Amino acid sequence: MPIHEESLIRPENLRKHDELNIDDVDVSGHWSTFIESRAVSDYNEQLEQEVAAFPGGAFIHRCWQCGACTNSCTVNAINPDFNPRYWIYLVRLGMEQELLRDKDIIWQCVSCHKCTHVCPRDVEPEGVMKALSHWLEAKGHTPKSQSQHFDEEFYQQVLETGKIEEGRIVRNFFNRTGQPLQQPWLIRMVKNMIRGLPILLLTRMGLATLFRPKTKDWSKSKASIEELIEMKESARKQILEGNKSS
Amino acid sequence: MSDSTHLRDDLDTVAYYPGCALEGSGHAYNRSTKRLARKLGLKLVEIDNWNCCGAMEVKNIDPDIQNYLSVRNMSIAKHKMGLDVVMAPCNGCYHNLKKAEHDVTHREDTRETLKKMAEKTGQPEYKSGDVETIHALDWIKHAIGEKNITGKVKKSLAGLKIANYYGCMYTRPRHIFPEKDQGEGSESTSKPHFMDDLLRAAGAEIVDFPLKTACCGGAHTLSDCDTSTQLVLNILQAAEACGADVIATECPTCHSGLEMHQVRAQETLNIKTQPVMLYFTQLLGLAFGISPRQLGIHENISQSMGLLRQKGLV
Ligand code: SF4
Ligand code: SF4
Numbered sequence: 001m002p003i004h005e006e007s008l009i010r011p012e013n014l015r016k017h018d019e020l021n022i023d024d025v026d027v028s029g030h031w032s033t034f035i036e037s038r039a040v041s042d043y044n045e046q047l048e049q050e051v052a053a054f055p056g057g058a059f060i061h062r063c064w065q066c067g068a069c070t071n072s073c074t075v076n077a078i079n080p081d082f083n084p085r086y087w088i089y090l091v092r093l094g095m096e097q098e099l100l101r102d103k104d105i106i107w108q109c110v111s112c113h114k115c116t117h118v119c120p121r122d123v124e125p126e127g128v129m130k131a132l133s134h135w136l137e138a139k140g141h142t143p144k145s146q147s148q149h150f151d152e153e154f155y156q157q158v159l160e161t162g163k164i165e166e167g168r169i170v171r172n173f174f175n176r177t178g179q180p181l182q183q184p185w186l187i188r189m190v191k192n193m194i195r196g197l198p199i200l201l202l203t204r205m206g207l208a209t210l211f212r213p214k215t216k217d218w219s220k221s222k223a224s225i226e227e228l229i230e231m232k233e234s235a236r237k238q239i240l241e242g243n244k245s246s
Numbered sequence: 247m248s249d250s251t252h253l254r255d256d257l258d259t260v261a262y263y264p265g266c267a268l269e270g271s272g273h274a275y276n277r278s279t280k281r282l283a284r285k286l287g288l289k290l291v292e293i294d295n296w297n298c299c300g301a302m303e304v305k306n307i308d309p310d311i312q313n314y315l316s317v318r319n320m321s322i323a324k325h326k327m328g329l330d331v332v333m334a335p336c337n338g339c340y341h342n343l344k345k346a347e348h349d350v351t352h353r354e355d356t357r358e359t360l361k362k363m364a365e366k367t368g369q370p371e372y373k374s375g376d377v378e379t380i381h382a383l384d385w386i387k388h389a390i391g392e393k394n395i396t397g398k399v400k401k402s403l404a405g406l407k408i409a410n411y412y413g414c415m416y417t418r419p420r421h422i423f424p425e426k427d428q429g430e431g432s433e434s435t436s437k438p439h440f441m442d443d444l445l446r447a448a449g450a451e452i453v454d455f456p457l458k459t460a461c462c463g464g465a466h467t468l469s470d471c472d473t474s475t476q477l478v479l480n481i482l483q484a485a486e487a488c489g490a491d492v493i494a495t496e497c498p499t500c501h502s503g504l505e506m507h508q509v510r511a512q513e514t515l516n517i518k519t520q521p522v523m524l525y526f527t528q529l530l531g532l533a534f535g536i537s538p539r540q541l542g543i544h545e546n547i548s549q550s551m552g553l554l555r556q557k558g559l560v
Binding site: 055056074075078108110111112113114116117122124127130134145146147148149150151152154155158162163164165166167170173174177184185188189213215216217218220221223224225227228229232 | 267269297298300301302303306307309310311314315318359363366414417419420421460464465466468470473474476477505506509512513514547
């Protein structure tokens with residue numbers, strides 16, 4: 001039988017034979033295409049609980065699989081493999097291995113909030129995407145994504161001074177991720193920018209890189225932010241480690 | 247708690263929350279917003295010793311830290327400055343303050359966490375409805391209104407074809423904007439129109455632009471450049487196909503995203519697009535006769551002076 005909707009089946013699960021002869025009968029061609037049968041047994045029953053412990057993942061249990069998120073998704077329109085509904089499904093079923101096939105694209109969610117806007121169950125799928133990418137990194141399935149580097153650099157500056165300075169973020173981010181600052185399009189852009197800027201402003205921006213913008217009396221806020229993060233991190237660790245030992 | 251679907255009436259004096267971007271890449275937006283306020287006799291009082299709202303990033307470290315950052319600013323406006331309207335011109339700031347308001351109103355756990363943090367840092371606790379957060383578009387729309395704008399126009403924007411780009415954070419997700427989608431006179435989350443209304447009142451021709459709320463990839467503008475360039479190109483090319491000369495913006499992140507990736511598309515993909523980017527505050531300012539320099543038009547990366555000269559606006 002030819003397989004209808006073949007595109008829905010992962011290529012590695014299809015068995016095709018260009019030349020196949022059984023009992024002297026030539027059955028080559030699409031007649032002999034089979035779908036590899038398989039039984040899933042390696043469930044991670046705690047997967048949903050683990051993902052829910054990461055920032056943004058708390059409401060994953062509410063999903064009823066309507067698919068509105070994927071339907072509205074900005075990144076899905078560019079790459080059909082980017083499928084929030086499906087990933088949420090896999091997480092809730094505990095199908096970790098299946099999820100890992102898409103591990104390298106999950107971080108690409110651009111936080112456009114289209115999914116959270118349309119979700120009828122208040123799952124906040126945008127947050128779930130962030131939680132998923134954190135979970136992937138925490139479990140060692142993926143290296144830190146560029147986006148995570150950016151978030152950490154940003155957070156660090158806010159934590160230290162209460163404010164950010166964009167130039168510093170850009171420089172440190174390129175540094176952390178080992179990218180050169182001398183990319184032709186960046187140079188051209190900076191040239192365009194400087195051309196129009198009044199000297200006074202340039203001076204002020206230059207000074208901002210020396211004297212970082214700061215919120216005054218920030219130390220108590222800093223301490224209290226750190227305390228909260230520590231608390232949440234240790235709760236998360238307990239869940240991940242508890243699941244490992246059980 | 248005040249009626250969350252109704253905008254407060256007195257907008258002559260509001261607390262101003264510029265945010266970090268307006269002190270950096272969005273300085274032209276900051277400058278033109280302040281100029282506009284002065285011209286229109288509206289008072290902006292900058293929030294005393296404000297802090298960053300966490301932008302698109304801190305929530306990924308922890309959503310309640312982001313809420314803390316927002317309510318600290320709102321609490322200062324209310325308790326230290328005695329103001330109950332906070333105006334934020336940046337979509338990211340605006341979104342975050344609205345999100346914090348929503349969580350404080352609807353989530354017990356957030357309320358508890360923030361209460362404890364307020365105690366530890368010695369700030370007054372922020373309570374639901376203490377302030378109303380509005381966007382710069384709400385501010386001009388409600389404080390001045392279309393009729394008065396038309397009356398104040400010195401140089402009509404007639405002849406300028408504008409596509410209005412609102413981005414993601416101004417309308418999504420709808421549940422954090424209870425005042426939107428409330429019928430006549432309110433903003434729409436599916437087809438926002440406040441910027442259209444204001445610029446049309448200043449004489450501009452507004453083109454029917456289908457990608458008003460498309461995403462420019464701002465969250466990954468540097469961490470996933472190729473995706474962002476693709477998304478920005480969609481927006482630029484759609485605006486061009488609609489016949490727009492100008493894409494009007496109301497967010498520093500969207501604005502610089504469009505500018506940056508327009509350059510990048512040309513450099514890396516060799517795709518050139520025509521529309522120039524201007525903040526809506528710059529466009530209104532021009533209509534009211536404020537000089538381009540005072541509106542920071544030279545500070546934009548996107549070069550619009552040629553077009554403005556050609557249209558007789560400078
Ligand atoms: S829109 Fe919401 S309920 Fe529907 S599939 Fe996506 S997350 Fe699940
Ligand atoms: S926020 Fe992320 S997952 Fe949701 S629609 Fe946008 S890109 Fe897709």
